[in-house]
Amino acid sequence: MSNESKGATTATATANREAGAHYAMEDRQDFADADRGLIAPLPGPVLGSDGHTIFDPHAFDYLADDKPAPDTVNPSLWRQSQVMRRGGVYEVVPGLYQVRNNDLANLTVVEGDDGLVVIDCMAGVESAQQGMALIREHVSDKPVVAVIYTHTHIDHYGGVKGVVDLGDVASGKVPIIAPGTIASFDKYAIGENVVAGNAMARRASYAFGGHLDLDPHGTVSCGIGIASTAGPIVSYISPTDGITKTGTKRELAGIEFEFLYAPDTEAPEEMHIWIPQLKALTCAENANHSLHNIQTLRGARTRDARNFARYLDETLERWGDEAEVHYGPHTWPVWGNEELTSFISSQRDTYKYIHDQSLRLANKGYTPLEAAEEIALPDELGRKWFNRGYHGTVHHDVRAVFTKELGMWDGDPVSLHPHPPVESAKRFVALVGPDRILEEGRRAIEAADYRWAVEILHKLVFAQPDNTEARELQADAYEQMGYQAEGPQWRGIFLTAAKELRVGALPPPFTTASEDSIHAMPIDILFDFAAVHVIGEKAADVEVRIDFTFTDLDEAWTMWVARGVLNARRGTSSGAAVAVAGPKAALVAVLLQPGAAERLAAAGTITVDGDAAVLETYGELLDVFDASFPIVTP
Structure with missing residues (x-):
């Protein structure tokens, strides 16, 4: 599909003119x-x-x-x-x-x-x-x-x-x-x-x-x-x-x-x-x-x-x-x-x-x-x-x-245990039919009912992500919602949704996980960061214990993975199969990318005492995050 932006529809142009009449534009x-x-x-x-x-x-x-x-x-x-x-x-x-x-x-x-x-x-x-x-x-x-x-x-x-x-x-x-x-x-x-x-x-x-x-x-x-x-x-x-x-x-x-x-x-x-x-x-x-x-x-x-x-x-x-x-x-x-x-x-x-x-x-x-x-x-x-x-x-x-004040549940039992979006969409499309959804999507856009258009077309896009017509129609509706939004974040979300429906997912241009940010993490947060990378089902039957000594901070920690969970405490442990020592910047690399340990040890940046194969086992438990995971498609 083309990524060409489209102009405002007559309905959007009218909506924006009418919105202007409600603001104190003379101020x-x-x-x-x-x-x-x-x-x-x-x-x-x-x-x-x-x-x-x-x-x-x-x-x-x-x-x-x-x-x-x-x-x-x-x-x-x-x-x-x-x-x-x-x-x-x-x-x-x-x-x-x-x-x-x-x-x-x-x-x-x-x-x-x-x-x-x-x-x-x-x-x-x-x-x-x-x-x-x-x-x-x-x-x-x-x-x-x-x-x-x-x-x-x-x-x-x-x-x-x-x-x-x-x-x-x-x-x-x-x-x-x-x-x-x-x-x-x-x-x-x-x-x-x-x-x-x-x-x-x-x-x-x-x-x-x-x-x-x-x-x-x-x-x-x-x-x-x-x-x-x-x-x-x-x-x-x-x-x-x-x-x-x-x-x-x-x-x-x-x-x-x-x-x-x-x-x-x-x-x-x-x-x-x-x-x-x-x-x-x-x-x-x-x-x-x-x-x-x-x-x-x-x-x-x-x-x-x-x-x-x-x-x-x-x-x-x-x-x-x-x-x-x-x-x-x-x-x-x-x-x-x-x-x-x-x-x-x-x-x-x-x-x-x-x-x-x-x-x-x-x-x-x-x-x-x-x-x-x-x-x-x-x-x-x-x-x-x-x-x-x-x-x-x-x-x-x-x-x-x-x-x-009240938590994530909205209080309606229907929302407590719904099907995930793809499964719900497949059932909805099977019930209503893709042609009927496309027809309703086109009708809603012509009627400038853009909120309903994106909602109904969402079902078809999630059930049939390769349905080009559904994606194009939903992109058109999101675009008009973006043009009408007063809030720039709403505008950005709707217009980016339209773009990604047309050309596919794009990696974020800005990341908060900069080198400085990761290296500045307090050590307990650093282990928390590592913990969210652990693939729970792979780690469920694995037991790993590693001691880390941060030589520039004069701190020692023991980290272990068991029952699918990574935990860490101050101090060393007699049960650790391997001990790694070095400056924090180097241990950050080992903790998040254990494969780097061999190279760092060879360079004399860290020392590894014990069974180095344990680091390899630990590395196999870590997930890799895709910076451009899908949002508007499954």
Whole structure:
């Protein structure tokens, strides 16, 4: 099939025009705020060491302010993307600067008496390096004296080695401050992103449109950032100073920073930061120019919507009377006390409304999907641009509240033990007949009933994946759903589904399981990562025990596989058939690819004592993950 995108149908064009009539399109304040304080624009593309383009700001020239929303893009999403297109180095207030929109997240820099404090580091080293070069050229050439991570997500720590030298952190010269204990931050930053990283990367390539062209038929923005970057170096350095108590203060570069600990919100570990000298506040990603995810579509632990509201209210209570600017790790600032408190209180009430109304309907017997179809924000909340669904949506956030509070079952017995999708589809097609399904799919598309079209055609595609007509029809329906979606992640998912139905599955362009991330794993999480590779049925009747000594960490662990499960404990074991010793980086290779042991031992990198054949047996138990596993086909 051809991968040519098709235009908007008359029904989609009409739907988008009608949607525009419900938005406050005349409100242009966000454009002025996003331009405010510009010192210098982005100098050009971010390039990798091999010369490939990681990010090019000119790739988004089609979003120029004078370009009206095309029929293929929801006008609200088009407007948000036009605001997000602005990039460069900005003065937020004297002493506080941001580099915005050469990466998914911002680089924030506070200039103190004797140095710079960097708050969040973008997703990639190369973007962070470009950001720091802009700071050096236009703001200050003082040394970085501290780094702060606001939370455990990759787009806030991945560029750290483009900001600070690892040796300066290891020596204690430059602290890295983060929420939670050091162990818990490492656990959630690395564990959440890597242990299920293969699935997350595949899903993220859908949600963030990694395979789509940058044009009005494809990706227009990520909603809270201009776009994901392509193939950056993702680095990691563990924090050295954990914040676990609200009210904790640190003096950095002669400036006082005060922290509000806000765990189990937008990330498992997160914190808000108040800088009294600058009257500047950030609520990290608990307050954005967008509704956030209670459940990410890329896949992560479900969040607590009530906690979003709780910690936003505590922030207002502590600093709301004094704060004059809110600077976020995404998007642009909010200036003025009245505007700031209105922004945070409105975001607070939005999350609380979604939480409370979801549980109200749950208590009346609604299922998650029924509640999601019913709940809409009141106009006082819903018409605010910063509460629109550019990252999360009300629809999937409502369903996430059900998941968080009530679990995965929707309460309807029919969904408790259904047939898997392929078996269900085969039975459905046998009952109805493929010709009748195709006929109904065509009829639904002609009637612009695209949701029903993809649902009915899904049965035929899963029962007969080689049915070209069914795939093409379903692709057409998904494409129109993408064109109409206000949420960029919904748009990315629907348009990527259309593309893959037409050309087949594609590997994700970005992976969270970078070399730095895997090597930075706490050892217990490293064994967890290995454990999810064990093929349970092959390991059910095998017993393997191996001792590992991490010579650079002075730690010994024993790992064993029995009854289909990999476990590990600190210390060695008298029952181990083989012992492997070496630096962590080398033992990572042995643990995940045991075949590497012979080569590493020959090179003198590791030592292997005992029956080396046990490593071979262990290696035969490990699965290999396909980075392009099918999603829209069986």
